[in-house]
Amino acid sequence: MALPPRYNVLGVGVSGLTLASGLTGGGKSLTLDNSGTATFNGVVSGVGTLTGSGGGNLVVNNNISAGSIVDSETTTLNGTGGAETITTSAGQSYTAPVTLGANTTVNSGNVTFGSTIAGGDNNLTVNSSAVSAFGGAVSGVHNLTTDASGSTVINGGTVTTSGKQTYNDAVTLGAATTLTSSGVGAAGAITFGTTLNSGNGGQGLTVTTPGT
Numbered sequence: 710m711a712l713p714p715r716y717n718v719l720g721v722g723v724s725g726l727t728l729a730s731g732l733t734g735g736g737k738s739l740t741l742d743n744s745g746t747a748t749f750n751g752v753v754s755g756v757g758t759l760t761g762s763g764g765g766n767l768v769v770n771n772n773i774s775a776g777s778i779v780d781s782e783t784t785t786l787n788g789t790g791g792a793e794t795i796t797t798s799a800g801q802s803y804t805a806p807v808t809l810g811a812n813t814t815v816n817s818g819n820v821t822f823g824s825t826i827a828g829g830d831n832n833l834t835v836n837s838s839a840v841s842a843f844g845g846a847v848s849g850v851h852n853l854t855t856d857a858s859g860s861t862v863i864n865g866g867t868v869t870t871s872g873k874q875t876y877n878d879a880v881t882l883g884a885a886t887t888l889t890s891s892g893v894g895a896a897g898a899i900t901f902g903t904t905l906n907s908g909n910g911g912q913g914l915t916v917t918t919p920g921t
Contacts (some may be wrong), residue, residue, distance in 0.1 A: 718736070732756070743767070760829055769793065781805055788814050800839070806896060809833060809850070826850065835861075841878070843868065857902060873920075877902040882912040890918040897921070 726747040732739075740746055743765040747770030751761065756775040761767045761782040770787045777799040784803060785921065786793045787810035795801065800819035807822060811831040819839040826833070828850030835841045837859040845865040853870050855861050857877040864883035868874060870893045871872070880901060890897040897920020907914065 731771070734759075736776075738776075741767075747782075749773070769795075772796075778802065785810055786806070787811050806845070812851075820846075825865070828870070832872075832881065837878075872896055874899045876900065876901070879904045879906065881906040882908045882914060884908075885913040887915040887917065889916075890920055892918065892920045894921055896921075 712858065717733040722908055726743060726809065727817065728748065729750050730790045731751030732749070732753045734754065736755060736757050738757035738760070740760040740762065742762065742763040744763045748770065748771045753773040754770045758777045758779060759773070759775045760896070761780040761784070765782050767782040767784045768787065769785065771789045772794045774796045777797050778795070778801040780802065783805045785808045791811050793811045793813040794816070796816040801815060801817045802821045802823065804823035804863065806825045806827065806888060808827045809829050809831040814834045814836065816836045818837065820835055820837045821842045821844065823844040825845035825874040826847045828848065830849060830851050831851045833850050834854045836856040837916045839859050840862060841855055841859060841864045843865050847865060847868040850870045852873045853868065854871040855878050860879045860881065862881045862883050863886050866884045867887050867889070869889045872890065873892060873896065874888060888899050890899055899916055899918050899920070
């Protein structure tokens with residue numbers, strides 16, 4: 710399915726929607742004002758700005774590429790074949806809770822998770838050329854990895870994984886923070902690849918792991 714060529718921005722108001730096949734944006738933007746459950750089963754590509762609003766639920770069962778994403782809906786990232794990849798040339802913002810139903814890779818400029826992340830024991834990899842911000846508690850993730858090219862801000866207070874936490878970029882604490890892994894040995898390593906800044910007010914840091 711392609712967005713109509715006569716629109717630069719297409720707004721759709723629904724109380725539930727399932728897109729069984731792919732969606733091609735042709736550089737045009739899509740605003741989905743959804744109060745029910747909207748499901749993307751096919752690949753979403755070429756959308757300018759993808760906006761999810763309306764207080765509903767967004768279920769993503771395939772990969773997404775877009776200019777940017779502004780998502781205020783409760784979101785589940787299921788991907789396809791056990792993996793989800795979301796790529797934007799600009800930023801990604803998720804202000805409602807996010808659940809991972811698959812190993813998820815996010816490629817972007819700024820990446821903001823404004824609420825909680827429930828990992829479902831899946832991996833989360835954030836490749837950001839700017840700032841990766843975790844605004845809520847992160848729990849249930851297996852391995853959490855950030856790349857080296859940007860920076861990370863942890864505002865949510867807790868990050869809990871069953872595996873590794875690897876922060877390859879500079880990390881700033883925006884709140885008193887507890888990092889916890891239940892992984893044993895190298896599987897539970899919590900690693901800072903570069904600087905760690907305690908933020909304004911000298912936020913405390915507690916690291917708990919049986920790993921190395």
